[in-house]
Amino acid sequence: MQTVTKKLLNYFLIGILAVIPIVVVLQIVLFVKSILMSMFGFVQGYSANYFYTALFFVFSFFLLVYIGREIFQKSRPIIISAFEHVIDRIPFLNTIYRVIKKVSAMFIKDDQTIAKEVVYVEYPKDGVWVPAYVTNRYESKVVLFIPTSPNPTSGFTVIVDKSKIVESDMDIEDATSFIVSVGVDYDKAKEMTRLP
Known part of the structure; x- marks a missing residue:
């Protein structure tokens, strides 16, 4: 009886370890879904029209694509430059923004001035x-x-x-x-x- 219990517990632990990556990925997907749904509800609450809400998200998508393309090709689009110009004048926020920008650039840019070793x-x-x-x-x-x-x-x-x-x-x-x-x-x- 004791060996059967040990085998069951062993198989149970192996099963848990096998399922953990799936659970983590599902949690990330659910988290992103909840953020998108709350954003959708927020926009829908203001417009009270599904057409305008969908239009807003399509516009947001293409705006982000444009920003990504500009960063990839020129390294700094006008929209980001204007935002940074405003943020630079706000104490404390400018420090947080600068640090987060440098850390994210370390992982996404091919900039040789940022060490990636x-x-x-x-x-x-x-x-x-x-x-x-x-x-x-x-x-x-x-x-x-x-x-x-x-x-x-x-x-x-x-x-x-x-x-x-x-x-x-x-x-x-x-x-x-x-x-x-x-x-x-x-x-x-x-x-x-x-x-x-």
């Missing part, structure tokens, strides 16, 4: 290696963001000497996948042997 650094103590994103450089110092598992959006920002880091072949997507999967999705086994 992944390196290894000893953290939180010697002999323990973690992947980190290079976010800035100054002379012999490197600014790193060290994400935590399994949530790569939280972590620590540290400044270290260049001599304390080991280069990695991973890109940001590989490193994020490694962190989210708590090390299960890691195909750079040769890199491990290079770590002292």
Whole structure:
């Protein structure tokens, strides 16, 4: 009876682990759906007409496509420049906007002025290696963001000497996948042997 119970619990845990990615994706889809529905209700409440509501969303879609194309081709459309001109004059908000803009640019732009490297650094103590994103450089110092598992959006920002880091072949997507999967999705086994 005890072995049957152990098998049932084992299969139950395996089933939970198999379903977790599906549940997470469904939660994200439901979250986006709830945001869209609340926006739809907000617009519908003002216009009280489905045609105007649909027209608003079609216009919004093409406006975002235009902004994306302009950013891709010219790096700064007039709409964004006008908004930034206003935001620059508002204390506190201008700081938040500037920081968020730099962080998002790190992940979406091909701008070579923004570091997009992944390196290894000893953290939180010697002999323990973690992947980190290079976010800035100054002379012999490197600014790193060290994400935590399994949530790569939280972590620590540290400044270290260049001599304390080991280069990695991973890109940001590989490193994020490694962190989210708590090390299960890691195909750079040769890199491990290079770590002292």
